[in-house]
Amino acid sequence: MEHLPQQYRHLFPILQTHTMLASCSQSALAEPVSRAIQDYHDSLLYMGTNWKEAIEKTEFARNEFAKLIGAEPDEVAIVPSVSDALVSVASSLTAFGKKHVVYTDMDFPAVPHVWQAHSDYTVSVIPSIHGVMPLEQYETHISDETVLTCVPHVHYRDGYVQDIKAIAEISQRKGSLLFVDAYQSAGHIPIDVKEWGVDMLAAGTRKYLLGIPGVAFLYVRKELADALKPKASAWFGRESGFDGAYAKGARRFQTGTPAFISVYAAAAALSLLNHIGVPHIRDHVKTICADAVQYAAEKGLQLAAAQGGDQPGMVAIRDERASETAALLKKKKVICAPRENVIRLAPHFYNTKEDMRHAIDEIAAKTIHK
Numbered sequence: 001m002e003h004l005p006q007q008y009r010h011l012f013p014i015l016q017t018h019t020m021l022a023s024c025s026q027s028a029l030a031e032p033v034s035r036a037i038q039d040y041h042d043s044l045l046y047m048g049t050n051w052k053e054a055i056e057k058t059e060f061a062r063n064e065f066a067k068l069i070g071a072e073p074d075e076v077a078i079v080p081s082v083s084d085a086l087v088s089v090a091s092s093l094t095a096f097g098k099k100h101v102v103y104t105d106m107d108f109p110a111v112p113h114v115w116q117a118h119s120d121y122t123v124s125v126i127p128s129i130h131g132v133m134p135l136e137q138y139e140t141h142i143s144d145e146t147v148l149t150c151v152p153h154v155h156y157r158d159g160y161v162q163d164i165k166a167i168a169e170i171s172q173r174k175g176s177l178l179f180v181d182a183y184q185s186a187g188h189i190p191i192d193v194k195e196w197g198v199d200m201l202a203a204g205t206r207k208y209l210l211g212i213p214g215v216a217f218l219y220v221r222k223e224l225a226d227a228l229k230p231k232a233s234a235w236f237g238r239e240s241g242f243d244g245a246y247a248k249g250a251r252r253f254q255t256g257t258p259a260f261i262s263v264y265a266a267a268a269a270l271s272l273l274n275h276i277g278v279p280h281i282r283d284h285v286k287t288i289c290a291d292a293v294q295y296a297a298e299k300g301l302q303l304a305a306a307q308g309g310d311q312p313g314m315v316a317i318r319d320e321r322a323s324e325t326a327a328l329l330k331k332k333k334v335i336c337a338p339r340e341n342v343i344r345l346a347p348h349f350y351n352t353k354e355d356m357r358h359a360i361d362e363i364a365a366k367t368i369h370k
């Protein structure tokens, strides 16, 4: 699998000077993505207007994301962020008459934030057990009163991967809708919303999707989308911009003009990812993470990942001073992602085994000389 970095590293100028291992936060910028950003900028600078091209680019990005997750383009809405995606979803559930929502203690804080603001819903948090989430937890906490179950595909802190197909089966059997936060998986772990039976799924573009902030995607299963009337919806969610009828499918979850510059970036980035193929990326990332786990253990570092689930696509190392360590590493041109008391080394297809070992050497040296 070492052929992936060999083939693609030249597309990422920063890799000539830096070790980039922060894909769980912001991945490296590829030249085609940089050119796309420049194209949008230049179209305003030299042509004055570019509405038609920007709308076409938006449809292209929608298609590419749909391809990435096994959906139809009409099942994908373009929204500003994953948080906004969930706000739109939350605004659409009144028709069900049920008022119980569950999410997990592995969800990114944006998920609880959205539900804390909805005091008309009863909310339960599904607790993980020693860092893993047994399926029995879903059997226990989802009831026939549950309207929506929110789960992360991958835990943002240590990379723990959940079995979404199994969770979807439980959720469906109990009559709950399922919302999957795939921000930490889309772009390096294959997703198949149809095969898994997912109702809704969201992912933003600045992490493993190789883009920049400003745009995210919300998948809503077609039959479900057509039955929902989100309150967080405006002219980009209408059949025609000036007509009051909801658009068909997931588009009705859209509000206003998308951040076109981010859409241009996303279109180029998704096209690159689909060209490479996420299953190949997954194989490569798994291989270099397996090596890194062993190497980190040899160096005496303590790993944060729990035992269980599919193999994580990141290596999370315990460090009570994670932010300080990340700042030190940054001075040495090693970019990783601290979060609470862990340092996350989150590689992508452009990284090598040596990148991971180099970062681990730097972390171990810092720990020893502290």
Ligand SMILES: Cc1ncc(COP(=O)(O)O)c(C=O)c1O
Binding pocket: 080, 081, 082, 083, 084, 108, 110, 152, 156, 181, 182, 183, 184, 204, 216
């Ligand atoms: C799993 C996960 N979900 C959601 C978010 C927040 O995304 P956004 O800022 O697009 O709302 C993050 C950001 O780090 C995340 O890791």
